[in-house]
Amino acid sequence: MSLIIENIDFKYKTKQILNKVCLEVEPGNVVSIIGPNGSGKTTFIKCINKILRPQNGTIKLGKKSLLNMKQEEIAKNIAYVPQMTNDFFSGKVMDLIIMGRKPYIKWNITESDIDIVISILEKMGIIELADKNYSELSGGQKQKVLIARALAQDTEIYLLDEPISFLDIKNQIEVMKMAKNLANQGKIVIIVVHDLNMAMRYSDKILLLEKGTVISTGKPKEVLTEKNIKKVYDIDVDILNDHIITT
Numbered sequence: 265m266s267l268i269i270e271n272i273d274f275k276y277k278t279k280q281i282l283n284k285v286c287l288e289v290e291p292g293n294v295v296s297i298i299g300p301n302g303s304g305k306t307t308f309i310k311c312i313n314k315i316l317r318p319q320n321g322t323i324k325l326g327k328k329s330l331l332n333m334k335q336e337e338i339a340k341n342i343a344y345v346p347q348m349t350n351d352f353f354s355g356k357v358m359d360l361i362i363m364g365r366k367p368y369i370k371w372n373i374t375e376s377d378i379d380i381v382i383s384i385l386e387k388m389g390i391i392e393l394a395d396k397n398y399s400e401l402s403g404g405q406k407q408k409v410l411i412a413r414a415l416a417q418d419t420e421i422y423l424l425d426e427p428i429s430f431l432d433i434k435n436q437i438e439v440m441k442m443a444k445n446l447a448n449q450g451k452i453v454i455i456v457v458h459d460l461n462m463a464m465r466y467s468d469k470i471l472l473l474e475k476g477t478v479i480s481t482g483k484p485k486e487v488l489t490e491k492n493i494k495k496v497y498d499i500d501v502d503i504l505n506d507h508i509i510t511t
């Protein structure tokens with residue numbers, strides 16, 4: 265199912281944050297949302313998930329209006345990894361990830377739910393964290409656990425808000441490859457990233473925001489130009505063999 269977002273406006277009280285933001289994503293694509301701090305990336309992701317309700321605009325998942333869906337239906341279609349903030353969960357990692365299965369659990373957690381979670385933890389190389397307290401993990405471990413919870417949700421769309429910000433370089437690459445892998449299975453993955461080189465390398469499409477307005481959207485090479493980077497970030501760069509080098 266394609267995701268078609270048209271003319272999203274969002275304001276907090278009187279402060280306009282997003283202005284007519286549009287984005288079209290086909291299944292099988294990784295889209296990176298980039299832009300300076302405060303440009304509206306998280307706000308946009310939260311609108312896609314209906315955590316925030318835009319004042320104007322439409323979001324369509326296939327033929328259905330996402331803004332008319334109930335949260336339970338949205339949770340079956342969209343998994344969301346929030347930007348890491350303060351600890352919000354004091355239980356065990358296993359219990360947190362099982363929560364990702366919530367849209368599917370009718371009465372009780374089944375063996376199959378537990379098997380799904382264990383297999384995700386094994387694939388992500390974090391099975392040893394299952395019995396640990398979430399609040400006692402490192403930032404990077406927490407980030408991987410939140411991604412595992414999203415995978416447990418088994419949805420068509422994944423919204424990842426800065427999923428690699430606390431990860432070492434090996435884990436950063438693993439998460440970006442995992443995003444690509446999900447896309448190869450026909451999913452839609454939308455990622456907020458600050459690392460422009462990661463965005464260049466792993467995205468099929470990039471949306472560049474500045475002050476809530478789309479400056480450019482398209483293939484990585486079309487969006488990440490020296491001119492656009494200068495305009496939005498006010499830095500000089502050279503782009504050599506698809507690598508952005510600050511000068």
Ligand SMILES: Nc1ncnc2c1ncn2[C@@H]1O[C@H](COP(=O)(O)OP(=O)(O)OP(=O)(O)O)[C@@H](O)[C@H]1O
Nearest residue numbers: 276279281299300301302303304305306307308347
């Ligand atoms: N709850 C809120 N109430 C009022 N203003 C808010 C609220 N949350 C965010 N904002 C404002 O909305 C603007 C966009 O914030 P947002 O978090 O979407 O930006 P961002 O691009 O994700 O930033 P960053 O890269 O720093 O994470 C900022 O000016 C921010 O101060």
